[in-house]
Amino acid sequence: MADVFIDGRFVGQAKEPEKMIEFLREKRRAGKIPDQVNFSYLDYLNEIRVVTDEGRVRRPLIIIENGKPKLTQEHIEKIQKGEIMWHDLINNGIIEYLDTEEEENALVALRSENLTKEHTHLELDPLVIFGISTSFVPFPEFDRGDRVNFGSKMVGQSIGLYSTNFLRRVDTKSNILVYPQKSLVKTHIDDVLHSENHPGGQNIVIAVMSFKCFNIEDAIIMNKSSVERGLFWSYLFRTYEAEEKKYMGGQEDIIGIPEPGVKGYAGEEAYKHLPEDGIINPEIHLTDEQIIVGKTSPLRFLGSLDQFITDLENIRETSVKLRHGEEGIVDRVFITESADGNKLVKVVVRDLKRPEIGDKFASRHGQKGVIGLIIPEEDLPFTEDGVIPDIIFNPHSIPSRMTIGKLLEIIGGKVCALNGKRSSNPAFHPTPEKDFVEALEKNGFKGDGKEALYDADTGEKYTQDVFMGNVFYQKLDHLVSNKIHARSRGPITLLTKQPTEGKSKRGGLRLGEMEKDCLIAHGASLLLKERFDVDRTTLPVCAECGLPAFHDKVKDKKFCPVCGESKIVEVEMAYAFKLLLDELKSMLIYPKIITKEE
Amino acid sequence: MLKEFQKKSLENESILPSIILEEVEKISKLKNIREKKKSELIETLEGIYLENSFEPGEAIGIIAAQSLSEPATQMTMRTYHFAGSAGLQVTLGLPRLIEIFDSRKEPATPIMTVYFKKEFNNEKDVENFAKKIKEKKLRNLLDSVSLDLTNKKIQIKLKKIKESEKNETIEKIKEKIKKINIKVREDNISIEPENHELSIRDLQRLKKKILDLTVSGVNKIINVVVIKEGNDWIVKTFGSNLSHILKMDEVDYSKSYTNNLHEIQEVLGIEAAREALIKEIRETMSQQGLNVDERHIMLIADIMVFTGEIRAVGRYGVAGMKSSVLTKAGFEETTKHLVRASVRNEEDNFKGIFENVMINQQVPVGTGMFDLVAKIGED
Structure with a gap:
């Protein structure tokens, strides 16, 4: 039972x-x-x-x-x-x-x-064991397992045409490839998902060779002329928001150009490019931290009496500014209402990202690399037919990683380009290599995919033939222009008086514990002190009780709140240490500073 | 005998570390360098060695720590394993290194290497010796044990062994455990305590004591392997009992070695323990294909032993001995140190490095180590 x-x-x-x-x-x-x-x-x-x-x-x-x-x-x-x-x-x-x-x-x-x-x-079919992004990898059974894994991870990071209605959308951040292409060598999933409507990369001509040492350690060399023709251009769309919020006591934000005298008024110059309503017009070029929407808000902490004062003094400038370190052109402006009935402004800013040194690219076989050099095509090697590679890929990336699938894709892509037909090569159903070889030979190419290349500097033929073909490459969402960051001076945090952290806050780059150990190991103690001097403070300390004293600037008098008019000594220390002493005091530990006459 | 030994060690009196002296010895043997030339060579080497000494103020501690811990991080990633290979299972790589620096009382795999005097350095004697020292417990010679609770007796049935061995075993029991009567009938031994008032628990205790009795061999030596190394016959033992083995006649006490550092400290003294510590660290590193300059290891070993006993590198050892409250609080167990300091009214003199980094003052190391002694132009 x-x-x-x-x-x-x-x-x-x-x-x-x-x-x-x-x-x-x-x-x-x-x-x-x-x-x-x-x-x-x-x-x-x-x-x-x-x-x-x-x-x-x-x-x-x-x-x-x-x-x-x-x-x-x-x-x-x-x-x-x-x-x-x-x-x-x-x-x-x-x-x-x-x-x-x-x-x-x-x-x-x-x-x-x-x-x-x-x-x-x-x-x-046996290929159902793979998920969606892994299915995008052609010839996966010819690659080592970990490479297929990396490859499918990077498919997810590729910049493409993620949605066909992107011009109507207001995503916080999105990337759009300018000239997306469907891949020459495809898999079954391209048909299932109709990837021709939203491809994730471009087919490029690749030459597998070393070139002028600029493609060592997985770097790639890109053809400048190809880039100028639009190869791997992409747009970064970023949406900025401003809302006229209503607060308790009938106060509200006002979208518009702030009046002079408002707290934090940035000066007339800063608002010059805004029209009367304070909301920027489309197709205006913006640079670093320029104002997109002018806005003022009431002061946050109002006392019981202050709330009736609507003076300019009690209004704060809270304009929406372009992010630090970014630039772009205003693409679209939407003015609507939020769910609470407040006026809501959404501004989409677009920025053209052309490939530059340091941008990351990858094929679908876990072979990623950053651009090491962009050279004009007249300086790049060419074939007898005048074909110039878009990307020069280093052959050292192949033997240790054993991504044979990529090599097959290269000759497969070459055959596709010659025949004008796409070839489908999903997992466990590959086109036999023999077919590719025959097709190449029929078209007058060498069956192994190698071609004679000519040196652009001398016009002489290279002594070795070079493996060349067409392969699908993806531009990955790791662009240097979004990441580059440096600081000499900038904001500090209130609590510790040390620099802020992170690119968006113009933060500093931490000299960490191990770096500190390095300076000590070098015996550079004065450099170490200078490096940590960011939060240096001079603290008046009572010589009797060893606690921080006051400096009354009006009377120019120093006195100790515990001992009264005792002897006060100036002590130089890190502000973070003063903070530590304060925290010890809050835990009922009395840290007494004992001062000595020098 | 002892004098000869002392003389031998006095000859090696040189500021050079032992590893360089060994190298000199090797080369002079290879190139037939005479004794006089050799001492000249050592003199020159000593000169070079001294010239390479650190300048005052150099942060040698941090350099030594980093020189050792950087390759140690490499070790976590690629420790070579000898999986499945025959021979003694020895702790190697990072686990062994951690064991050394934590100064564990007993290593996970205590190993002894026993060398022999000339007259015993042959296969037969060594094999006999190996058999002799292997620990045999009574437990291993038994077929069955039972407690006769009514008569308060312990009944033991031995395995089939030689008559002489049996007698020896019984003698051993008689010798080691007092106040008992033993009756033997063939392979059966019955043990009766003299005191008939014993409780059952005491009887159980007695049984355990009898079972754990070492019948033959040396205590703690669980396993032995005989190896030939060059011309020498060597016994490697799993388990270590240095004090007992060194006393034995066959053993060359000047060469035999154990990897239990605390045992070396007890038996041979702290200087020997220091040498052993250096050797263990160096060999653990070089087994993994990592080479650290001898002097870094020497410094760390010196710091670990200079109090007269081996201390661990860490919270309860070297780092715990620091004088500064703030440094200790900044390292580990912050609250414990702060509370202790506040209760005991401790002072921090800001003489060390870490506490000066905390308050952002000049660190007393390198260029910041020295102050002006004379004040010029002061009226």
């Missing part, structure tokens, strides 16, 4: 659970029970579980009967002709969806060759 549960509810018992399950499955395959219902018999608990609820992960599998798949060649032909559809296969019990629990009762074969009598299901 086995307990039967429907969606976790006990409903009864079954005398012969195995038979019952079989009966139920037959009914489902016959279409008597909806195909979304899954049954499973857990023999170790002696339970039958019937689940009909939502949120289960399920996948389709071909049903096997007596060691033979129910899906036959006949069905496939009918599908190709369009006579039957996917749901017909499900309704006729040829394919069914299993959830994680019912899977435990099934024995699934990965390939039809492996089928035995015990198998109950067959995988639709």
